[in-house]
Amino acid sequence: MEYYKLNSLYIEVTHACNQHCRHCYLDGGIHKKCAEMTTEQIKHIFAEFKAQGGRYVIFTGGEPLMRSDVFELLDCLEALGLRFTFASNSLGMNKERLEKLASYRCLEEYFTSILGSTAEKHKAICRKDSFDAAINAVSFFDKKGISTFVQSTLCNDYIDDAEDILKLFSGFKNCSVKITPIASFGCKSEEEKEENRNLIVPGERFEDFHKKLHELCEKYPFCVGDDNILCRKQIEEAVNEYKNNPLYSLCWHSVCVRPNGDMSFSYNMNNPFVFGKAYESLKIPMDDKFFGYIELLKKADEYILEKSSFNEVEYDTEIDNYINSVLK
Numbered sequence: 001m002e003y004y005k006l007n008s009l010y011i012e013v014t015h016a017c018n019q020h021c022r023h024c025y026l027d028g029g030i031h032k033k034c035a036e037m038t039t040e041q042i043k044h045i046f047a048e049f050k051a052q053g054g055r056y057v058i059f060t061g062g063e064p065l066m067r068s069d070v071f072e073l074l075d076c077l078e079a080l081g082l083r084f085t086f087a088s089n090s091l092g093m094n095k096e097r098l099e100k101l102a103s104y105r106c107l108e109e110y111f112t113s114i115l116g117s118t119a120e121k122h123k124a125i126c127r128k129d130s131f132d133a134a135i136n137a138v139s140f141f142d143k144k145g146i147s148t149f150v151q152s153t154l155c156n157d158y159i160d161d162a163e164d165i166l167k168l169f170s171g172f173k174n175c176s177v178k179i180t181p182i183a184s185f186g187c188k189s190e191e192e193k194e195e196n197r198n199l200i201v202p203g204e205r206f207e208d209f210h211k212k213l214h215e216l217c218e219k220y221p222f223c224v225g226d227d228n229i230l231c232r233k234q235i236e237e238a239v240n241e242y243k244n245n246p247l248y249s250l251c252w253h254s255v256c257v258r259p260n261g262d263m264s265f266s267y268n269m270n271n272p273f274v275f276g277k278a279y280e281s282l283k284i285p286m287d288d289k290f291f292g293y294i295e296l297l298k299k300a301d302e303y304i305l306e307k308s309s310f311n312e313v314e315y316d317t318e319i320d321n322y323i324n325s326v327l328k
Helices: 039-051 070-080 095-102 119-126 131-143 156-168 190-195 203-219 232-242 248-252 288-307 315-327
Strands: 008-012 056-060 083-087 107-113 147-154 175-181 254-257
Touching: 008 039, 039 070, 056 070, 056 107, 070 083, 095 107, 095 131, 107 131, 119 131, 131 147, 147 156, 156 175, 156 203, 175 203, 232 248, 232 288, 248 288, 288 315
Parallel strands: 008 056, 008 254, 056 083, 083 107, 107 147, 147 175
Antiparallel strands: none
């Protein structure tokens, strides 16, 4: 049996969070109940990933700092020589933790988020005072020469604040900022979806958003274009990169591991395909199920290409929605 080769590992070590963002696709929160792998199970995953020739880990949550063993796990990555990105909302970052993170030779990037152009706007979305903490963390790592990445996911009322947010980070040398509109809610309850529906940026605004974002990327070179809200031309270009590869869009050799160990090729929560428990084995057999999933991805792209002829679409979410509709 041939197995899928992994180059990168996206691991959610928890879905608990010290914030409860109104748009969070994981519906994270401080009281979030979700089965979590043990310290030893995660260490085993890292060791197997390294043994398979894996090279890069995205270490995320939820909020990883909610786990008491977070630095023990990072020590394991360091000992294995696995380079990693550490993702945090920064609310729990104090000087001691910042210094500890910066001491890792394998820390490639610090990832955080800003949800509005001011502390007040940011708090209105995430419900906590983490705005200054995020900016302070970016400043700290920038002075250390460590790259940072800021995800700015904006609600409908804030979508025109993109340039003000970019100005906040224009003085940093090692910082990239990605601006994305809130387009869906993931696995939140129907009650919360309805309560926060006004946050959603309607599809008819996507085209204008993209034009503005293109202008901002030219004005601010550290601004990263949105890679999820796509027009037909962008989807065609992406598909053309991998359409002749036997692995199709799985040719990037990456897998997502949920807190309970489930392995998925989707970073969203609504995809029903699970390819085993990572703590049992990271080996994903390239069998009928695997290639059947690839055929589903091909059909999903055909469907999305047709749909994007009329409007720009939220690509990843549309993939999962299509797969769910086929399996019903």
